[in-house]
Amino acid sequence: MRIDDYALLLKLQEVGTIRGTAKSVLISQPAVTQRLKYIEDYFGMPIFIRTPKRLVLTPGGEIILNHASEVVAREAAVKNTLAQTSDEIKGTLSIACSSLISQRFLPAILGDYTAKYPGVTIDLVTGISEDIKQHHKDYHVCIIRGQKLKESTCISLFEDPLYIFDTEDFPAGKLKERPLISFKSDDSMHELVDNWLYHHNDRIKPLKAITVDQIETCKQFMKQGIGMAVLPESVSESMKKDYPHIALELEGEPVTRHTWLCFQEGIRKLPQVDIFIRELTKQTFLDERKV
CATH class of the missing domain: 3.40.190.290 (D-Maltodextrin-Binding Protein; domain 2)
Structure with a gap:
């Protein structure tokens, strides 16, 4: 089993359908189906029950998904630890971003960032701010609209x-x-x-x-x-x-919509995250009216 296989299981559980997962991870639906069959054969049991509306975890599937979550988390923790001890800026930068900001501003920002730090892998999720808030602890940084996150460090980007x-x-x-x-x-x-x-x-x-x-x-x-x-x-x-x-x-x-950059205490110890935060907070967003 590869890390990508465990990550695919987590994505299937999150999205709930094979079609939606294929669209999310940018591979074909038959490829996702084939990979899921391989994983189920590897463990010797069905992980999901296919229903007309969504995939439903089997009892054995719940155990396997818990294991997958632990494996992916440990892998990320190891990569982050190695990134802190290296002179080269690398590792993973996970971002959850409001759809509007990801369309309007983020492409240019990430283009500059990845050109400067090609060793960093970008893990990006976009969506509605309310959905991002529910899972904010899964990401290094969140860029959201509206109300800022509670129990997080939040920096105002612009109104x-x-x-x-x-x-x-x-x-x-x-x-x-x-x-x-x-x-x-x-x-x-x-x-x-x-x-x-x-x-x-x-x-x-x-x-x-x-x-x-x-x-x-x-x-x-x-x-x-x-x-x-x-x-x-x-x-x-x-x-x-x-x-x-x-x-x-x-x-x-x-009447304005506030845009916030939010992250958990201590996450700036990761060099790739700290640099991204510093780069983002230097940006000017609307006609020099950055607040």
Whole structure:
């Protein structure tokens, strides 16, 4: 058995389907199925029961998954210990990152980092901040939106102002009634928008809610005139010259989404992690308005 085999079992348990796991680890579905069959043959028992909805662990599978978790954790611990004793910066850097930040900012940041430190292996997971928070201890660093993590060291990266866009004007002194398009995000984002709409119900009244899966889909729907959309500046700054918009404000203050870099106490003893944190906190994100 290889470390990759144990890691695959953990990914199958996390994702819950062979198809989803294949997509996550970037290999074909038949290859995942074949590898799982090899692992089950190696242990001489089924590890998962295939159901229409998801994979379910067998009693023996639970024992094997616990073993897999221990093996992967020990391997990571050994690599991290070796990284601390080496003059060369290497080892694994595990990052959990908000989808928006991973699309907008992280590629360039990681490109520079890996060019400087090619011996470091990047382990990256992206998703909604609320999901990342539930498993934050599985990663060296987390880059999240909204509320910062409790019981963690958190560094503010930047504040992202929110704007409401439309293809139609926002007339002063007149109620605007239009559908509102939103994208899948964590509860804190929806709470900010709902609170702002509540305090401005004399100006804007959503006729109906349209929810899409991704922020880019939300932007494209708005551009086609389907309705209004609340978007952070980080993904909409270039749209301001082309589409009517207003800034979200409450009591004269901008409504913003906070972006945080969070990590556990002591993790900076790992050189590859400490360097990444220092590189990230030196970045400027929005028009020189880094906070």
